Amino acid sequence: MSNIPDDLKYASTHEWININEEGLVTIGISDHAQEALGDIVFIELPEVGTSVNAKEEVAVVESVKAASDIYSPITGEVIQVNETLIDSPETVNASPYELGWFFKIRMENEAELDDLMNSDTYSEHCDEE
């Protein structure tokens, strides 16, 4: 059973979103996602300053099994990326919700948060897959 913290929100494409103060969100991938991908060997991150739209591909994860796109759950500007993942992509496997965060975004439209799942709904979503 994978770990699904109840203080985060989730996208159907398995990203988690932590709402920080002042309209900032941190985004990563769920424990369920890292488990399904297997050992992660490369991560491509967006550039700081990039404007992204909700549900748009912004990063790529290459694991021992496959290459997968990571989507931004919300529209906004990338203000920080987790550069430690470039040299230590395995951090995402070891700590998907803490050290393995991907990027931070300044939200443009807080209403988009309503489209995301809470931990209970996300847990059901994982079970259905």
Next chain:
Amino acid sequence: MGKRTCLFEKHLEFGGKIVDFAGWEMPVNYGSQIEEHNFVRSSAGVFDVSHMTIIDLGGLDAEKYLRFLLANDIAKLTTPGQALYSAMLNHDGYVLDDLIVYRMGSGYRLVVNCATREKDLRWLIQNSDGFRVSIEEKPRLAILAINGPDSISKCCKLVSSEHAKRIKELKYFQGTDLGEWFVARTGYTGELGLEFIIPAEDAPDFWTRLLELGVKPIGLGARDTLRLEAGMNLYGQDMDELTSPLSANMERTIAYDPPNREFIGRPALIAHNELRKAGKIPVLVGLTLESRGVLRAGQKVSTELGEGMITSGGFSPTLKHSIALARIPSNSLSCKVELRGVTTALRIVEPNFVRFGKRVCK
């Protein structure tokens, strides 16, 4: 529900993540595939490969039959225990399967792939007409492969001192029986290693005792990256019934001598050789990608002489970059691939990347 080996419960006990592999429920990893891979390169790991098919051959004509059936020549096996890798070809000279044949105290033992079991058994029976040969599958035998620099010393701690001495004396591709057990220095990782073929009822206890000595269980995921680093083919991926052994880096396993030995596929291979001289047979090469990204099976590559395809690809934990096997036009000097929209140059190397824990490709 799929088929299970006698070690299925052990895999669950150790947290094995079970996947379907050609109808078998097998562990793909027990946590981290890369850690398992590195453990084999640095210490010793054990693989349950009991899903592979074991076939014992006996009878007065067993030798004659196998010399007709296989592209390699089992007349090379002069003493019991010796092993030989061979292709089994169809009449068109394409690869039906690859296998290991052991010469036993009496008769021979074949270990063939699990996904090709039915096809192989049919082929063996179909081609046995006129030979006094018995063909018997041995589903109650388990195979445990222990690989890594510490594998032999660890295994020797679990057998009697007399058996340990016999194991230590084994050369590569040589085996011996230990009572009801059979052990050989064969493997699929490019490391030191032993394969034990033992009664299924003995396997769980042997497995547990190996783990108590610090040997770690290794899943099919790491088995695949270890064999890829060793440049070893995987049947169904790097070659199949549409592939000439000349296009699968299997040339050295074909015994053309003595010239009067008739074996299935031999006439067709003459034609393959003619095509090759004309540069019309593609070759299986190694590829390395030293920048970021991962080569995957099925990706198209191109050379200055035409198109090719990656047959096996992945991330090499030992080299820390991606490697692949690919079939490309022969005599190609350069190769490139499109990775996520970006054309990327690859290096063509011998299909052999890592031996005994060290890089061997340039």
